Amino acid sequence: MKPAPFEYHAPTSLEAALELKAQHGDDGKPLAGGQSLIPAMNFRVAQPSVLIDLNHVPELRHINKPNGAVHIGSMTLQSTAEHDALVAEHTPLLYEAIPNIAHPQIRNRGTVGGSLAHADPASELPVVALALGAKFRAQSAKAERWIEAKDFFAGLFATTLQPDEILTEIAFPTKTPRTGYCFTEVARRHGDYAMAGLAAIVELDANQTISAAKLVYLNVGDGPVDAASAAASLIGKAPDAPAFKEAGRIASQEDMSPYGNVHATPEYQRHLSAVLTERALAKASEGAKAAK
Amino acid sequence: MSQTLPISVTVNGKAVEKSVEPRLLLADFIRHEVGLTGTHVGCEHGVCGACTILFDGKPVRSCIMLAVQANGHEITTVEGLAASEDNMHPIQNAFWEAHGLQCGFCTPGILMTLVPFLEENKDPSEAEVREAISGNLCRCTGYQHIVDATLLAAKKLNEVAE
Numbered sequence: 234m235k236p237a238p239f240e241y242h243a244p245t246s247l248e249a250a251l252e253l254k255a256q257h258g259d260d261g262k263p264l265a266g267g268q269s270l271i272p273a274m275n276f277r278v279a280q281p282s283v284l285i286d287l288n289h290v291p292e293l294r295h296i297n298k299p300n301g302a303v304h305i306g307s308m309t310l311q312s313t314a315e316h317d318a319l320v321a322e323h324t325p326l327l328y329e330a331i332p333n334i335a336h337p338q339i340r341n342r343g344t345v346g347g348s349l350a351h352a353d354p355a356s357e358l359p360v361v362a363l364a365l366g367a368k369f370r371a372q373s374a375k376a377e378r379w380i381e382a383k384d385f386f387a388g389l390f391a392t393t394l395q396p397d398e399i400l401t402e403i404a405f406p407t408k409t410p411r412t413g414y415c416f417t418e419v420a421r422r423h424g425d426y427a428m429a430g431l432a433a434i435v436e437l438d439a440n441q442t443i444s445a446a447k448l449v450y451l452n453v454g455d456g457p458v459d460a461a462s463a464a465a466s467l468i469g470k471a472p473d474a475p476a477f478k479e480a481g482r483i484a485s486q487e488d489m490s491p492y493g494n495v496h497a498t499p500e501y502q503r504h505l506s507a508v509l510t511e512r513a514l515a516k517a518s519e520g521a522k523a524a525k
Numbered sequence: 526m527s528q529t530l531p532i533s534v535t536v537n538g539k540a541v542e543k544s545v546e547p548r549l550l551l552a553d554f555i556r557h558e559v560g561l562t563g564t565h566v567g568c569e570h571g572v573c574g575a576c577t578i579l580f581d582g583k584p585v586r587s588c589i590m591l592a593v594q595a596n597g598h599e600i601t602t603v604e605g606l607a608a609s610e611d612n613m614h615p616i617q618n619a620f621w622e623a624h625g626l627q628c629g630f631c632t633p634g635i636l637m638t639l640v641p642f643l644e645e646n647k648d649p650s651e652a653e654v655r656e657a658i659s660g661n662l663c664r665c666t667g668y669q670h671i672v673d674a675t676l677l678a679a680k681k682l683n684e685v686a687e
């Protein structure tokens with residue numbers, strides 16, 4: 234239960250970190266909070282030859298709101314975002330989701346960018362990012378680009394980051410008018426990996442009918458699962474129980490293919506997802522009615 | 526690849542300087558290099574919470590951190606709680622009085638989780654206590670006495686403060 238040997242670098246600027254990443258490519262594994270990577274190294278499931286510890290790069294820890302999005306530096310601690318006033322006021326979905334990430338001890342080390350780049354299908358932040366349409370800033374020594382959430386996740390524990398790129402910042406769009414949000418999940422114990430869960434977004438028009446909806450699920454596929462046909466079924470309908478039930482049915486039966494795990498069979502994950510869909514849509518719709 | 530790096534860590538208020546391999550886990554540094562064996566190592570992959578310490582005042586799991594990452598930082602272990610051998614911390618006293626432990630393996634991690642929790646939550650509910658210790662596994666007590674001890678500790682800390 235001890236990591237295999239590796240070469241350790243702790244750059245103190247983004248420039249130095251990007252140079253190291255350019256030099257080592259896929260062999261140079263960025264170390265963020267280490268709350269998933271170091272357990273994997275303890276098991277020797279992961280044996281990176283070079284670790285690039287990003288904890289001393291000051292450019293990667295910030296939260297600000299330049300224009301229509303809350304920008305969070307990739308090395309911002311989850312516990313920092315959890316208690317941040319900008320996050321609480323402008324990105325309610327993210328604010329509601331963060332306390333569901335593991336335990337306080339983990340959130341005190343775990344980072345927002347680390348969780349997203351790890352791309353665990355059971356984790357909360359990829360679901361939030363995909364639901365909100367967040368943008369990911371990827372930088373290399375030569376260039377930088379912004380990646381849409383739908384293009385960032387590339388299957389189990391995989392992203393479209395290139396070998397010389399580091400995720401430096403994530404832009405979460407701020408809340409919009411007449412829109413409600415809900416994040417909910419079910420775990421065996423608080424903080425455990427959830428058996429099922431989702432982020433729901435509902436927008437109502439002036440007639441109080443649903444004009445836009447988004448439903449994204451965790452732990453029921455290779456990454457965050459966008460239930461597009463379930464969301465489409467809601468458009469033009471009144472936000473009521475029959476509409477929510479039908480959306481839950483479509484999402485759980487048609488939009489997802491859960492694998493099941495030691496705690497829940499695929500059938501049970503579908504059942505939970507359907508029930509949680511109804512609850513999340515009811516709460517998000519109430520939020521949308523209350524939102525100006 | 527026998528790279529070693531010099532590190533300087535403040536452990537329970539005392540400066541410790543050592544040269545360590547980058548792959549040395551912080552929990553093992555505390556136990557084997559500093560010699561403080563109160564920090565227990567259970568699952569070694571961040572699940573059981575036995576190795577919880579305070580890192581710059583905040584509870585973290587020392588088995589999923591590298592010792593080199595503590596360079597320049599302050600850590601507090603369970604040995605740093607009591608003022609002296611016969612003058613335990615109020616939380617330790619409460620655990621003693623309310624039978625908050627049986628075998629004691631999980632206790633250091635639970636204490637280090639609860640110290641900052643009770644600083645921020647002066648009058649926690651039972652549900653809040655259960656959530657606070659949800660990241661710490663105990664295989665003896667069934668948790669009831671741990672919850673009782675924590676509520677008693679909150680009371681004791683409030684008395685000390687008054």
